[in-house]
Amino acid sequence: MSLHIGAKPGEIAETVLISGDPIRARNIAENMLSDAICFNEVRGMLGFTGFYKGKCISVMGTGMGIPSTAIYVHEFIHSYGVKKIIRVGTCGAIQPELELGQLILAEAAYTDSATHRLYYQDPDLAVPAHAQLLEQAKETAVRLQIQVRIGPIFTSDIFYSEDANRWDHWIKKGVLAVEMETSILYSLAARNQIEALTLLSVSDNIITEKLTTAQEREHASREMMHLALEIA
Numbered sequence: 001m002s003l004h005i006g007a008k009p010g011e012i013a014e015t016v017l018i019s020g021d022p023i024r025a026r027n028i029a030e031n032m033l034s035d036a037i038c039f040n041e042v043r044g045m046l047g048f049t050g051f052y053k054g055k056c057i058s059v060m061g062t063g064m065g066i067p068s069t070a071i072y073v074h075e076f077i078h079s080y081g082v083k084k085i086i087r088v089g090t091c092g093a094i095q096p097e098l099e100l101g102q103l104i105l106a107e108a109a110y111t112d113s114a115t116h117r118l119y120y121q122d123p124d125l126a127v128p129a130h131a132q133l134l135e136q137a138k139e140t141a142v143r144l145q146i147q148v149r150i151g152p153i154f155t156s157d158i159f160y161s162e163d164a165n166r167w168d169h170w171i172k173k174g175v176l177a178v179e180m181e182t183s184i185l186y187s188l189a190a191r192n193q194i195e196a197l198t199l200l201s202v203s204d205n206i207i208t209e210k211l212t213t214a215q216e217r218e219h220a221s222r223e224m225m226h227l228a229l230e231i232a
């Protein structure tokens with residue numbers, strides 16, 4: 001057991017899928033893994049280990065934002081020996097042409113995070129995904145005929161902003177979308193020499209103000225989970 005995860009040694013696989021929402025983790029376990037067992041209920045942050053095509057895989061929620069995610073990623077690595085983490089999340093697109101449900105492979109993450117700065121001194125650089133895992137994801141997407149956009153994203157400490165021009169600079173820089181966890185995942189992974197990649201499904205477009213329906217979100221996230229499990 002670690003401070004925030006109730007799993008016994010050996011109950012968490014070397015590869016873990018994470019999402020902000022613990023219910024998404026449960027859906028993956030219930031619908032896409034076989035023989036899944038629940039290894040964590042501490043703080044309601046559900047975690048499961050099961051099998052996908054014979055390979056042992058875990059899936060767990062992290063909560064929203066960098067501080068919460070950093071705790072779980074740290075404990076996965078240092079208490080459970082996790083070697084590969086794939087985030088399956090939602091995001092707000094900031095490029096107007098990005099449709100709802102579009103799948104994004106986050107090749108790097110910029111951030112405004114104060115927490116990130118406590119770990120790393122140079123927050124202005126985009127933190128890259130694990131190169132080999134990203135390459136594998138691209139090839140797998142082609143094989144599965146899943147359309148993906150590949151590009152940089154932005155990991156923010158805030159969801160709601162009062163600044164109407166907040167994204168102008170980042171749109172010009174070619175940033176595709178905004179979410180709240182990836183930069184710390186990539187940084188902790190690189191520092192600890194493990195693999196990490198984020199897959200995101202566009203749940204809303206911040207520029208066009210389009211929002212997904214529950215049904216569209218469900219369909220898009222199924223594709224994302226399928227791709228994540230195939231590269232896991």
Ligand SMILES: O=P(O)(O)O[C@H]1O[C@H](CO)[C@@H](O)[C@H]1O
Nearest residue numbers: 019020021064089090179180
């Ligand atoms: O869908 P998840 O994985 O929670 O990710 C996104 O959704 C939450 C905000 O609604 C943040 O956690 C953000 O990163």
Ligand SMILES: O=c1cc[nH]c(=O)[nH]1
Nearest residue numbers: 090091092178179180
């Ligand atoms: O707009 C959005 C949508 C999902 N997640 C975010 O962080 N922002």
